[in-house]
Amino acid sequence: MIPLAGAIALAFAGSAYAEEQIVKIGHVGPVTGPSAHLGKDMENGAKMAIEELNAKGVMLDGKKVKFVLLAEDDASDPKQGTAAAQKLVDAKVNGVIGHLNSGTTIPASKIYFEAGIPQISPAATNPKYTQQGFNSAFRIVANDGQLGGTLGRYAVKTSHAKNIAVIDDRTAYGQGVAQEFSKGAKGAGATIVAEQFTNDKATDFNAILTSIKAKKPDVIFFGGMDAVGGPMLRQMKALGIDAKFMGGDGLCTAELGKLAGDGLIDDHVVCAEAGGVVEKDKKGLDDFKAKFQKQYGTEVKLYAPYSYDAVMTMVDAMQKAKSSDPKKYLPELTKIHHKGVTGDISFDAKGDINEGTLTLYTYKGGKRTILAVTK
Known part of the structure; x- marks a missing residue:
């Protein structure tokens, strides 16, 4: 009891x-x-x-x-x-x-x-x-409409790009941000000289990059994540492509430096992250x-x-x-x-x-x- x-x-x-x-x-x-x-x-x-x-x-x-x-x-x-x-x-x-x-x-x-x-x-x-x-x-x-569009306009108005190549990784994110970027860039007066795609697990981009190189773009935009964008930057350097490289928030990480190695050249990559804070x-x-x-x-x-x-x-x-x-x-x-x-x-x-x-x-x-x- x-x-x-x-x-x-x-x-x-x-x-x-x-x-x-x-x-x-x-x-x-x-x-x-x-x-x-x-x-x-x-x-x-x-x-x-x-x-x-x-x-x-x-x-x-x-x-x-x-x-x-x-x-x-x-x-x-x-x-x-x-x-x-x-x-x-x-x-x-x-x-x-x-x-x-x-x-x-x-x-x-x-x-x-x-x-x-x-x-x-x-x-x-x-x-x-x-x-x-x-x-x-x-x-x-x-969203991508804001992010991709802003990057597209930035490529033309600030980076003075005239000819742009676009690559996406076929994911909902990659395709979406690439489409919005293209709209923004075209609306600001650029020409899209190449549109290519890869996938989100790819490691070899030589074929698509060689094709793009022949078009002599000022900017290459990549819709995808850093794990793919890093190796892509390495291969761009190996192929002697000196176009600027742009991407959305999936690319825009602290890890990109490790993933891209010597392919990450100072001031050569421009990316945007959804978010960020104003000074206050x-x-x-x-x-x-x-x-x-x-x-x-x-x-x-x-x-x-x-x-x-x-x-x-x-x-x-x-x-x-x-x-x-x-x-x-x-x-x-x-x-x-x-x-x-x-x-x-x-x-x-x-x-x-x-x-x-x-x-x-x-x-x-x-x-x-x-x-x-x-x-």
Whole structure:
């Protein structure tokens, strides 16, 4: 028989336990495959946010909340991405952060929408993601229409390119950003002299680069990721192609220096990252990067601040709704105004970030150097 004092203590403990809510937030990104370094970066940003929220002791409707991150690997593969999405739906997550690639984000978004689960992508930039009419889909970075178009205009107006070659990796992201770049460049008066494609696992580009070399372009634009862009730069140098090399955020990483080796010539690469902060927000992002470095022993690669902000924005909406029920907090997410480490976050009617910033970079001594932050 349990003594009375023990029974009271057990009852109290049971009551306290019952009062604590478990809120499950899913995260999906590639933590295997060629983009694993970017997927892990994104996952760690989300993990940092979850740990901070739990340390803070968030309350929802008078009950303490424990946030749990359910992390899945999609390996940048659409089939694996939809399988991961279904797994999170089956686990009854309250919201999803991800995916990284547009090619996995777009098919997965239908699964989340049908389950009524809000999804915030910290990285996917293909415009189609938010053009499907899914009220559950949001992104906190500028889309390819903004990013590719800005790069296309920059190539002509600032780099004075007249003849441009375009290569893409046939992924939803690569094709999307290349198309928007071409539109922007042509609209500014350039001629597209060559259009070639490869795939996101290719390592040999000699045939397409030799064909492009004959067209004597001023700029070669590549729609794809750094794991392919790095070796491509090496082979451009070996073939004596001195055109400038441009790309979107998938190319624009700290890793590009290692991947391109001696193919990365100073001031020869121009790329853009969706996001970036204006001067007034710089200290907040710098503080985040320092904290991230201390916690994980590695520098932010690219997406960690955006996944961190995506988690915090989602939880901000839950707090405003006083509920982690997707039906209750989704309306708050559509009208949110969240001050994040990457700047002010609010969404338009489609779920795109309002006034998304872009950061233009070049490389000097193998390291990324900011050219400008623009909108």
